[in-house]
Amino acid sequence: MNGNRRRPTNSIQVNVLARWIVAVFFVGLAGLFFVYLKNQQHAVGDQARLVEAAISEIEAKNDALKARITAMTSRGALQRRLDEGYLRLEPIRDTAIARVTPPLPAEPDGVLRTASRDPDGRFGAGAPLRAVSR
């Protein structure tokens, strides 16, 4: 009569099971995340390829346009248009030239300046300042 009346059963160890479920879940999640990242990597790679192609196309177009502008503004082209009468050279009247810098010779720095001829030295360094009336 003193015997154990509990039936002999295989008990489920919930803790262990839960640990395994959680571990498998995280491993699975990591796997999915890895696949997701890999896909993202490919998608971004494709985007990068498309952007590179677009940049390359724009650069090429830009270069083509620059070459066209250079051709259209070249001396030969401008001379041709001048000869054809599309352009006209208008002499600049001496009174329309404003000399804002003192005349400097071209030699020292290699920069060639136009409209800086000032034989009287009126605007050279040390020239007196004068009031300008309009």
Place this chain on the structure above:
Amino acid sequence: MKGTGIRIGIICGLLALIFTLFAWRLIDLQVAQHDYFSLIAAEKHSIRIVIPAHRGRILDRNGEELAVNIPVRTVTADGTHIRNPETLAALAAPYLDMPVKELAEKLTTQRQYVVIRKEVSEEKAQDLMRAMDKAGLKGLYLEEGAIRSYPNSEMLCHVLGFVDYSGHGIDGIEKSFDKELSGQDGYRMIEHDRKGREIVVYRGQEQSATDGSDIRLTIDMGLQAIVEKEVDDAYKEYHPESASAILADPNTGEILAMACRPNFDPNHFNDAKPEQMRNRIISDMYEPGSTFKIVVTSAAFNEGIVDENTRIFCENGHFSYCGKVIKDHHGFGDLTIPEILMKSSNVGAAKISLRMGDQSYYDYVRAYGFGEKTGIPLQGEISGLVNPPHRWDKLTKTRMAFGQSIAVTPIQMVMAMSAIANGGKLMKPRLVLSEGEGSAVESVPPVRQVVSKKAANYIATALQRVVSSQGTAPLAHIDGYTVAGKTGTAQKIGAHGGYLEGRYIVSFDGFFPADAPRLAGLVIVNDAKVGSEANYGGLVAAPVFSRIGGKAARYLDIQPEAAIAMAQSGNADTASSTAKIR
């Protein structure tokens, strides 16, 4: 039991053997033959694409573009990707400017790489790709490329040169600096998917392209345009065989402008004839005539054989020497050295040469750079012809004194005149200012001191009188500036030797402002069709020099030396004296 144990042992042994064989094969594949199979795998999916380097530009000294690249595309086809060649041909033909039938024939192939059309413009190529995407067609692909363009067409063609179909220089600066301009192509290892698209994630080793350096020339296109215009006008007016002009900075040897006629368009060099493509300033030699008198006079003065007080009797225009007669256009009596230059007396120059030793005279001729290449960085330069003294006959020295029995190139002649202008220093002609971004613009030392500063200045002063109403070149006068220079009128030599009657190469070689020279220049007109009585350096070449110099002075804003009023009164003298010029 015993039998069972044996069977189990045999099975286990077999299994072990099988696994051993598998393991061995696995090691063989993965380790022993790893490289071989990696290569096969890489060949299937990996390719090496070339990243083309852009060819450098050629610029003038102020950064104006003289040679540029225009991006174009090469359209290629992969026959294995084309499902319906006729449909694709019908769509693509208008973009490629090709007949549909011809294109369809090209597209009906199983080859993986067929070049369909080269040099398709960027716009058309991109439009074609968009149209194909829209129609869901594939099989045509684009490759990067560029064509070389010269925006100024014929201008400066002999200096710039041109490139061949592969983009490598054939002539001019394009050839001389081909290595610097070309740069270095790069590459990228990529893997692609079944559709041929790059898998960016597996992008491999990459070496970026190194673009070619820009070459900045010493040429100033403002001056070049002036020179081109005047040479062109002279060519149209005198109908010569050729006409050339060059402007240089006598102090640095920098070539500022250089033009020849006939010329050609480097954008269409296939249409040009050989005589159009020759840069006559470096590859033609000619007898310089009286311009060469600067050599004998400066050499004799430098040696102390003649001085400021020396007077040479010019035999009244007829000097018999070794059975031959040397003539002047007018009979002159006693002349000083400046007068010999001013009147361009052949007798006077010949008699000065006779006072000099053969070897000494020859050494001066060579010291001025005649008989050797100047080293200008252009293809096809020749050294001219200067015979050594042991090959001279008794007349050679006297002939050389006034520019016969010697052959020079125009570039040598302008460098010699520059030496007179800059105080006796022979400069090396310089055509390239810098290579690439940020490279230093270095000054170039003189090649050698040919004559003393005193001798050079003496001759320079004498040469000013050539451009006076008493000299041979009053028409070389430039308003507001003192010009020094020398005319040259040399009879042409025939193809079989001997001089050609009535045919001349006329020239004017000079510099200005005479006291502080900024520009040295040479104008040569070869066989002008103007008649013998007008075919002189002073009448044909000198006015061209004057027009070039006048415009160049305004362009460079060179401070005038003389008042305009004085210059104008000088003009009146010039006009009255024109009739007297011989």
